[in-house]
Amino acid sequence: MAAAGAGPAELGFAEEAPAWRLRREQFPSKVGGRPAWLGEAGLPGPGALACALCGRPPALVLQLYAPLAGRADAFHRGLFLFCCRTPPCCEGLRVFRNQLPRQNDIFSHEPPPENPPEETEDAVCLQLRSGAQLCRVCGCLAPKTCSRCHRAHYCSKEHQALDWRAGHKQACAQSGALDNTVPDHNFLFPEFEIVVETEEEALPEAVEREDAAEAAESMAETPEDVLDSMAKHESREDRIFQKFKSKIAPEPEQILRYGRGITPVWISGENIPQEKDIPNCPCGAKRIFEFQVMPQLLNHLKADRLGRSVDWGVLAVFTCADSCGLGSGYAEEFVWKQDVAGTPGPREGAARWPGV
Template identity: 80%
Template structure:
C-alpha cells in the first residue's frame, strides 16, 4: 500500500485477479479465500482465532498490506481480519497484525516480480516454509491430523468434518494424490484483490437542513425539554448518516477506507466508541484508527443465508499507535462493529 497523503484516506475496491497475484510472496491486499500469511512463523492458533462468542473457527474476511515508511521493523506489514460465519452467531470478529524487516527468513530482499511464476501443479499450498501445516478448509494453522492418512491437517473437528463430506472421505484412501484434491470449500468467502486509490479530496459538504416547522398533534403536548432533546438527537443522527451517504456516493463501490491516525466515518450516531472503549495495546501504547470495512463488501462476500448471516454497517479497526515490534509473531488488535441497524 502506498504512503497515505496527509489527511487523505485511501479507498479499497474489490477486483478479480489471477491466483498467483494473491499469494504471500506478492504481498497482496485481498478479500476472501484463504489467508496469504505474511510471516510464516508464530501464526495465531485455533484458540486465538476462535469466535469469542460461540467458540467456533472463523472465516477469513480480508487482509491489507500496510507497511510503515521509515520503520525498518515494519518494512513488510499486514493486517488480517476474520469473522464468525456460523449461524446463529455470525457475530465474532478478530483482527491480527504481523510485521517483518526487509531482511527476513521468508522473502527475498528484492521486490516480487510482476510476471506470473511457473506453475507448480499445486493449486493450494498447505505447508509453509517454516514447516507449519495449514487447515485444508480455512488455511489457518492446522495442528490436528486425519487419523486415516495422517497427511491432511485441520484447525478443528468442525473443519475436518466439512472436508470429509466434501471429498476427503474418498481422497483419504488415495494418499499419493492428496495434495492435489483440496476443494474450494463453501466455508470460504469469494476471493478478490483489493485495489487502492486515494480519495478525491473535493468532497462536498453536507448542507444543513432548515429547521422543520413545528407540528402540533392532537394527543397532548410533550414537555419542551423532551422535544428539544429529541430534536437535537434526530438532527445529529441525520447529519452523521447524511455525511456517510455523501462520502460513499462519490465512490459507491468502495469496500474499505484506509487512513492510519485519521478518523473513521460512522454510519450512525449510535454506538460510536469513546476513547475508553478502545483498549490499549498490551505494550502500553494507545490504539489508533487504521482502516474501516464498508457495508458494500457484503455484496462481494455473498454471505446471505436463511436465518441470521454475516452483517455490519461499519467495521473499524484500531491498531497499536507504536506498531510495537512482534518478532515473527502475530498480535491481536481491536475491531469495533457498528451495525447497520443502528442507522436511522
C-alpha cells in the same frame, strides 16, 4: 496500502484478479479466500482465532498489506481480519497484525515480479516453508491430523468433518501423497484483489456551496408544514447518516477506507467509541484508527443464508500506535463493530471485541 498519516483516506475496491496475484509472495491486499500469511513464526492458532461467542473457527474477511514508511522492522506489514460465518452466530471478529524487516528468511530482498509466473498450476499450498501445516478448509494453522491417513491437516474437528463430507472420506483410503487440489468447502468467502486509490477531497467551500444550493432547492419545493415537521424530527442520527452517505457518494463501490491516524466515518450516531473504549496495546501504547470496512463489502462476500448471516454497518480497526514488535509473531488488535441504527448487534449494546 501506504501509511496515510493525517492526509486523505485511501479507498479500497474489490476486483477480480488472476490467482497468482493473490499468492503470499505478491504481498496481496485481498478479500476472502485463505490467508496469504506474511511471517511464518507465531501464527495465530485455533484458540486465538476462535469466535469469542460460539468458539467455532472463523473465515478470513480480508487482509491488507500495510507497510510503514521509515520503519525497518515493518518494511513488510500485514493486517488480517477474520469473522465467524457459522449461523446462528455470524459475529465474532478478530484482527491480527504481523510485520517483517526487508531482510528475512521468507521473502526475496527484491520486489515481487509484476508478470505471471511460468507455471500455470494453481494448487493450494498447505505447508509453509517452516514446515507448519495449514488447514485444508480455511488455511489457518492446523495442529490436528486425520487419524486414518495422517496426511490431511485441520485447525478443528469442525473443519475435519467438513472436509470428510466434501470428499476426504474417499481420498483418505487412497495411497500416495494427498492431492493439493482441495475441494470447495463452501466455507471461504469469495476471493478478490483489493485495489487502492486516494480519495479526492472536494474543497470545503465547494461542499458548502453545493449543500446550500441543494437545501435552497429542496426548501423551495417543499411545503411549509412538511419543513416544520422535518425540522422537529431532525436528529443527530439523521445528520451522521447523511454525512456518511455524502462521504461515500463520489465512490459508492468502496469496500474500505484506510488512513492510519485519520478519523473514521461512522454510519450511525449510536455506538461511536470513546477513547476509553479502545484498549491500549499490551505493550502500553495507545491504539489508533487504521482502517474501516464498509458495508459495500457484504455485496461481494455473498454471505446470505437462511436465518442469520454476516452483517455490519462499519467495522473499524484500531492498531498499536507504535506498531510494536511483540516478538516475531502475530499481535491481536482491536475491532469495533457498528451496526446501522435500529439493527441489533450480536448482544444488546455490545460492540467491543477481543483485542487485548
